[in-house]
Amino acid sequence: MSGVSGHEDVDIDLGQLVRAVWARRLKVVTITLLGAGVAFAGAKMMSPKYRSETRILIEPRAPAFANAQTNDAGASPLLDELNIASQVQLLQSADLIKQVINSQKLYDLPEFDAAASGSAFSDLLVALHLKKSPLESPPEERIIDAFTERLQVYQVPGSRVIGITFTSKDPRLAAQIPNAMAAVYLSKQSGAKLASNSEATRWLEPEIETLRQKVSDAEQKVAEYRAEHDLLPTNGGSNFPTQQLNDISAELTRVRGERANAEARSQAVRNALSSGEASDTLQDIMSSQSIQRLKGTESALQSQISDLQTTLLSNHPRLRSLRAQLTDIKAQIREETQKILASIENEAKVASLRQKELEQQSDRLKASSAQAGTDEVGLNALQREAAAQRQLLETYLARYREAASRSDKNSSPADARIVSNAIQPVDPYFPKVVPIVTVVALATLIVTSIAIMLAELFSGRALRPVSRAVEIEQEVIEEVVVPEQPRRTPTPSMLAVSEDEAPSEAVVEPENEPQGEEENEFSVTAVADYLIESRAQLAIAISPTGDDGSAATVALARRLAIVGSRVVLLDMTGSGYPTRLMAENDEALGVTDLLCGEAAFGETIHSDRLTDAHLIPQGMSDMRQAMRGADRLSLLLDALSSAYDLVVVECGAANVAAVSRLTRSKDVEIILSMPEIVEAEFLAAMTDFEEAGYHRVLLMSGGEAEIFPESREAA
Known part of the structure; x- marks a missing residue:
C-alpha cells in the first residue's frame, strides 16, 4: 500500500x-x-396488539324546537383551538376513565393489572430498585395507569374532530372501549347542560319574585309622585302645564295674526273711502252680498238711463226718476261700505283684546311649567328605576322560560356527535x-x-x-543489526530505511573533561523544564551516538511524566531500544503494525512499565513494507498532539531529510540527545539542521541518562 x-x-x-x-x-x-x-x-414471539378508533366532531348543537332567535351565535360556545384542546383533556380526565372502567368492568381483566401481568424483566428491575413495584400503588391507580398507557386522544390537524384510540390484546375490547368513552363523554356533556339549566331555574325563581315586588314598588312610587306634584301625563309625553303653555302659545300666535290682518283690511277700506277711489277692488267690500245687490241695481239703472237718453230729453220725468234712484243707490252703497269698515275695525279690536288675554295666561303658565319641570326631575329618576327593574324582570322571565323548556334530557344535546364508531379490528397493528x-x-x-x-x-x-505527482521511493533495505555496544555504534533510524542512508561508523572519542555548571544546562531535567515552559507539542529527538542517546530520550519522557505532563514517546529507531526499556512486552504492536494496517490506532499505544508515560513501540511488522507509508506519519503526529501535552519522537541516528518527512512545518523542537558529546557529530548535526531552517535545536547531555537504571539493565 x-x-x-x-x-x-x-x-x-x-x-x-x-x-x-x-x-x-x-x-x-x-x-x-x-x-x-x-x-x-x-x-x-411478541403478543399481538389491536387498535381501534372512534372520532367525535365538536360542534354546537341546539334542540330541535329551537328557532333562529334563541339559537343565536352569542349563545353558542366558541369553537377555537383552546376549546378543542380542552375537550381533549376532558376525554382524558380521571373521572371519565373511572366511569368507563366501572361500566366495562375492566378491573376483572388481568391485562389492566400491572402486578398480575408482571414479567421477569420487570421483577428484576424492581429488585434492583430501578423501577417502582406495582404492588405499592392502590389497585384503582394501577388500573387507571394501565388504561392511560393504552389510550390516545388527539385532535385531527386542521379540523374540530377528536380521535379516541385504544390498544388492547383483545380486538373486541379495542373497539368497545373507544365507543364507550364517546358515549360517556356525550352523556356527561348533555348532563352538564341539564345541570346548568336546572341550576338556572332554581336560582331564577326567587330572583323573579323579588324583582316583581321591586317593580311594583317602583311603579307605585311613580304614581304617588305624579299625584303629589300634579304631573298628569299627556298624549305628547310632557306634563300638563307644559302642554297648556304650548297650546296658549299657538293660540296667541294665531290671534296676533288675525289682529294684524283685520287692522290691515280696515286701513285699506279707510284709505279707499277717504280718497274717493272705487271700492270694487277691495275684497272685503266686494264679498258683501248687500254691496253686490246694490252694485247690480246701480248697473241696471245706468243701463236704462243710457237707453232712454237716446229717445227722451234729459228733463224727461222718466229720466229724472231714474237718476234719482241711481243717486239713492250710490248713497246706500256708501252706507254699506261704512258698515263693512266698522265691522272690520271691530274684528281688530276683538283680536287685540284676545291677544292681551292670551298673553296674561301665557305668563301664568310659564311659571307653572317651570315648577313642573323641576318636579319632573324626581319623577324621571323614579321612572328610570322602575324601567330598569321592569327590564331586568323581563330578562329573567325570558331566561327562566328558556331554561325551563330545556330541562328535559332530549332538549339539551351535547355539543358534539360521533362521526365514526370504532369497529373490531381483524389484523393486529403490532407487531408488523x-x-x-x-x-x-x-x-x-x-x-x-x-x-x-x-x-x-x-x-x-x-x-x-489528492496529488500523486511524487511517488514515494520504495527501496529494499538491509537487515538492521543491533551492535553489542550501542553507545559507541549508532543505529540507523527507521526513517533512513526509505532513503538508503548508511550509518556513520567513524566515531570521535571526545575528551571527557568536567564541565561544571555548563553540564547542568543541557541535562535531562533542564530540557524537561524548557519543554514544559515552552508548552511545545512535538519534539524530535535525534541520537547520533546510538542507543545511549535513546536511553536519555526515555529518561526525558519519564521525567516529564513524573512532573505531571501527558507525554507519549514514539519509537522510530532501527534498534527498538526505547521499546525494550519501556514496554512490558517486546512484541507489542507498534508503528510498523499501524503503517502496514495490521493494528488499529488504539492498539499501538501502551503504558510505560515504570511511569505514567505512554509508548508507541517499534512494532513487529516488516519495516520495508511499513516505511512505504512513512509519509502518513504526519497524520499520526497530528492526532497524538491533540491528545497529549507533548509528543516525543525518538528517531535514532536520523538526518535532516528524514526528520523533514515527519512534520509539515519547521516549528518543532529538535533535541540532539548525546549523553557523551562527540564533537564532530554534534557540530555536523547542528550545522545541517540550521541550514535546513530548524533554528530551535537543543542539546541534551549530562549524567542523568541513568534514570531508573534497573530498566536499562533489564534491557
Whole structure:
C-alpha cells in the first residue's frame, strides 16, 4: 500500500471503501440474515396488539324546537383551538376513565393489572430498585395507569374532530372501549347542560319574585309622585302645564295674526273711502252680498238711463226718476261700505283684546311649567328605576322560560356527535412482521458496512493523496543489526530505511573533561523544564551516538511524566531500544503494525512499565513494507498532539531529510540527545539542521541518562 505524504492533502478513497465491503460480502450477508432471523423470531414471539378508533366532531348543537332567535351565535360556545384542546383533556380526565372502567368492568381483566401481568424483566428491575413495584400503588391507580398507557386522544390537524384510540390484546375490547368513552363523554356533556339549566331555574325563581315586588314598588312610587306634584301625563309625553303653555302659545300666535290682518283690511277700506277711489277692488267690500245687490241695481239703472237718453230729453220725468234712484243707490252703497269698515275695525279690536288675554295666561303658565319641570326631575329618576327593574324582570322571565323548556334530557344535546364508531379490528397493528424484519435487516446491513468502512479508514488503507505527482521511493533495505555496544555504534533510524542512508561508523572519542555548571544546562531535567515552559507539542529527538542517546530520550519522557505532563514517546529507531526499556512486552504492536494496517490506532499505544508515560513501540511488522507509508506519519503526529501535552519522537541516528518527512512545518523542537558529546557529530548535526531552517535545536547531555537504571539493565 502506498503511503500519504504529510505535505499533501488527503482524500477518502470511496472505491477502496466499496471494495472492502465487497470483499467481506459473505460476512455482511451472514450478519444481515442473522439479524433478520432474530427480528423475525422476536416479532413472532411478541403478543399481538389491536387498535381501534372512534372520532367525535365538536360542534354546537341546539334542540330541535329551537328557532333562529334563541339559537343565536352569542349563545353558542366558541369553537377555537383552546376549546378543542380542552375537550381533549376532558376525554382524558380521571373521572371519565373511572366511569368507563366501572361500566366495562375492566378491573376483572388481568391485562389492566400491572402486578398480575408482571414479567421477569420487570421483577428484576424492581429488585434492583430501578423501577417502582406495582404492588405499592392502590389497585384503582394501577388500573387507571394501565388504561392511560393504552389510550390516545388527539385532535385531527386542521379540523374540530377528536380521535379516541385504544390498544388492547383483545380486538373486541379495542373497539368497545373507544365507543364507550364517546358515549360517556356525550352523556356527561348533555348532563352538564341539564345541570346548568336546572341550576338556572332554581336560582331564577326567587330572583323573579323579588324583582316583581321591586317593580311594583317602583311603579307605585311613580304614581304617588305624579299625584303629589300634579304631573298628569299627556298624549305628547310632557306634563300638563307644559302642554297648556304650548297650546296658549299657538293660540296667541294665531290671534296676533288675525289682529294684524283685520287692522290691515280696515286701513285699506279707510284709505279707499277717504280718497274717493272705487271700492270694487277691495275684497272685503266686494264679498258683501248687500254691496253686490246694490252694485247690480246701480248697473241696471245706468243701463236704462243710457237707453232712454237716446229717445227722451234729459228733463224727461222718466229720466229724472231714474237718476234719482241711481243717486239713492250710490248713497246706500256708501252706507254699506261704512258698515263693512266698522265691522272690520271691530274684528281688530276683538283680536287685540284676545291677544292681551292670551298673553296674561301665557305668563301664568310659564311659571307653572317651570315648577313642573323641576318636579319632573324626581319623577324621571323614579321612572328610570322602575324601567330598569321592569327590564331586568323581563330578562329573567325570558331566561327562566328558556331554561325551563330545556330541562328535559332530549332538549339539551351535547355539543358534539360521533362521526365514526370504532369497529373490531381483524389484523393486529403490532407487531408488523415484514416491516420489522425489513428494517432490522437494512439496519444490520448498514451498520455492518459502516463498521467495515470505519475499519478501513482507521487503518489508513482508504486514504489517498489528492496529488500523486511524487511517488514515494520504495527501496529494499538491509537487515538492521543491533551492535553489542550501542553507545559507541549508532543505529540507523527507521526513517533512513526509505532513503538508503548508511550509518556513520567513524566515531570521535571526545575528551571527557568536567564541565561544571555548563553540564547542568543541557541535562535531562533542564530540557524537561524548557519543554514544559515552552508548552511545545512535538519534539524530535535525534541520537547520533546510538542507543545511549535513546536511553536519555526515555529518561526525558519519564521525567516529564513524573512532573505531571501527558507525554507519549514514539519509537522510530532501527534498534527498538526505547521499546525494550519501556514496554512490558517486546512484541507489542507498534508503528510498523499501524503503517502496514495490521493494528488499529488504539492498539499501538501502551503504558510505560515504570511511569505514567505512554509508548508507541517499534512494532513487529516488516519495516520495508511499513516505511512505504512513512509519509502518513504526519497524520499520526497530528492526532497524538491533540491528545497529549507533548509528543516525543525518538528517531535514532536520523538526518535532516528524514526528520523533514515527519512534520509539515519547521516549528518543532529538535533535541540532539548525546549523553557523551562527540564533537564532530554534534557540530555536523547542528550545522545541517540550521541550514535546513530548524533554528530551535537543543542539546541534551549530562549524567542523568541513568534514570531508573534497573530498566536499562533489564534491557
